[in-house]
Amino acid sequence: MANIKSAMKRVKITEKQTMNNRAAKSEMKTTIRRFDEALQAGDATASEKAYLTAVSTVDHAAAKGMIHKNAAARKKAQMAKKRAAAQ
Structure with missing residues (x-):
């Protein structure tokens, strides 16, 4: 564990950033999974919307x-390859 005040602050900041990055990566994976599920369901409008959301994330x-x-x-x-194959 850090003893210097600035080092302790950096540890807190790093932990916070790690949590934020982990949440954002999880959200990205979720949007990609939702796109795959929409393709499997065969719903064209839902898959197009899910594709745009996934690309954005x-x-x-x-x-x-x-x-x-x-x-x-x-x-x-x-994702684009899967989308083209589904159409």
Whole structure:
């Protein structure tokens, strides 16, 4: 455990950031899962809406540095491929 005041503050900040990043990554995974579920159900309007939401959350995660930009591009490409195959 840190003894210096600034180091203790950084530990608190890091814990808070970790919680926020974990929640945001979980939300991103949830939106991707909802997109997959909408595709499986065959609902075109729901899958289109879920696709746009999922792409938005992936872009946000990449912009905030939670995932690498190439990982974001890969996830979006995989979703676009699934979307095109379903149509």
